Amino acid sequence: MPTKPTPEMQKWCLDEKGQPRIDKGAENLCMDESEICFIDGFNSKLYYRGYNIEDLAKYSTYEETTYLLWYGKLPTRSELDSFSEQLRNNRDIPQGAYDLIKLIPRDTHPMEALRTVVSYLGNVDPEKEKLDLGSMPAKAIRLTAKLPTVVAALARSREGKEPIKPRKDLSHAANFLYMLTGNVPSDFWARAMDVSLILYAEHEMNASAFATVVVGSTLSDYYSSIVGGIGALRGPLHGGANEEAMKQFLEIGSPENVDVWYKENILTGKKRVMGAGHRVYKTYDPRAKIFKEYAKKAVEVSKDSKLRKIYDVAERLENLVMSQLCESRGICTNVDYWSGIVYYAMGIPIEQYTPIFAVARVAGWSAHLMEYVARNRILRPRLYYKGWLDLEYVPIEKRG
Ligand code: COA
Secondary structure (H helix, E strand, O other): OOEOOOHHHHHHHEOOOOOEOOOHHHOOOOOOOOOOEEEEOOOOEEEEOOEEHHHHHHHOOHHHHHHHHHHOOOOOHHHHHHHHHHHHHOOOOOHHHHHHHHHOOOOOOHHHHHHHHHHHHHHOOOOOOOOOHHHHHHHHHHHHHHHHHHHHHHHHHHOOOOOOOOOOOOOHHHHHHHHHHOOOOOHHHHHHHHHHHHHHOOOOOOHHHHHHHHHHOOOOOHHHHHHHHHHHHOOOOOOOHHHHHHHHHHHHOOHHHHHHHHHHHHOOOOOOOOOEOOOOOOOOOHHHHHHHHHHHHHHHHHOOHHHHHHHHHHHHHHHHHHHHHHHHHOOOEOHHHHHHHHHHHOOOOHHHHHHHHHHHHHHHHHHHHHHHHHOOOOOOOOOOOOOOEOOOOOOHHHOO
16 A cells, blocks of 8 residues: 655654754755855845955955965965965966867857866866865866866857967956956956956855755765856856846846836746845845946946946846835845946956856855865755655556
8 A cells, every 4th residue: 555654754854743844945954064154144244254245355356365265364475476376377278178178069058168178177187086185275276277268268269269378477367358358458357357256256055055065075076066066056046147137138228128127027027137136135235236336437447338328227227126126025136236247348248257157156166165075974965755655566568
């Protein structure tokens, strides 16, 4: 006779009253202790290793922020110089990676192409056979240094252009922009990219960090773990939102269309405002505020009338979100709302926005991986089973 599991058989999924205790979306799951990042979602604050994101965006660089995330303290001058030097020396990718990039079909989504190339970099890493925690910081340096080169080469290959080799005399951010566009950026654009990488570098146990750590918790290799993170980041509910936000502004087209678009799409529940809402922030995302300042400056500096129009659309829509969704329902604009305008002003194609996010977030993924694996326990949650047990196996000829 078919049966169901007894409550005893899955008691870890039941509350005191014997009801299933399901945490859909793992919203209330506090899976470990950490010293990397704190999000104060009620007061619009974000801290990396105790430092306020506003200070890091004002005073730090991506290189310094990455050091902070991995080693838990701000570096001294000589520590930073040596760390930056290691990053510079590891920027170029093997010829095999350039060849592979050429083989990837041009219509492949850049995030899918990125995961393929990162996987390949794992195949040729000098310490590929090492799975231990001790080999991770060096691998993290190598991959963090190479990701901009890979993303830029993929972006150019997609347009039928030859890759541009990295330069050692530029900062991480300036070199990335140089390889993407072929031009050494002015201080303003280099700093805008740098700040964007700082803002995207880390964000606690988000879906892609979780995916990274799930893979790492099996004591799998560093590159497989990061590939897991890239896969999770690609989705429009996570990193893909920065591209969707930009497409949404372009779809609306003009500030006069915002109200009607909002009424027809958001008030009816047909669509979500992309770049709004967050699992943790129930107030304004502090990163959105900083990105907005840069978006505003980017519009002024670029003097591009099309960009001005996009900015005006975004601002009008944000006003509606903030007045109608933010206070009452905690759906406020997030980090992905304004970032696209900054990248658009840099002349970067929309489909590259999520790969840029990955270029930054490798710092956070690596930090969480190293922290978790240092006190590892395999991640293995349970499901509440609703189905039957002990069903009779009926031979295929006798099935109705
Ligand atoms: N626009 C309109 N409504 C939104 C919304 C948005 N951007 N985000 C959430 N909501 C609404 C949902 O429709 C839902 O309404 P309901 O209760 O009437 O069904 C409610 O808010 C809760 O949404 P839910 O999907 O359960 O929230 P979540 O915490 O699981 O999801 C996000 C968080 C980020 C996935 C979600 O806000 C979203 O899809 N945002 C757009 C994509 C985005 O910007 N992602 C980047 C995050 S940094």
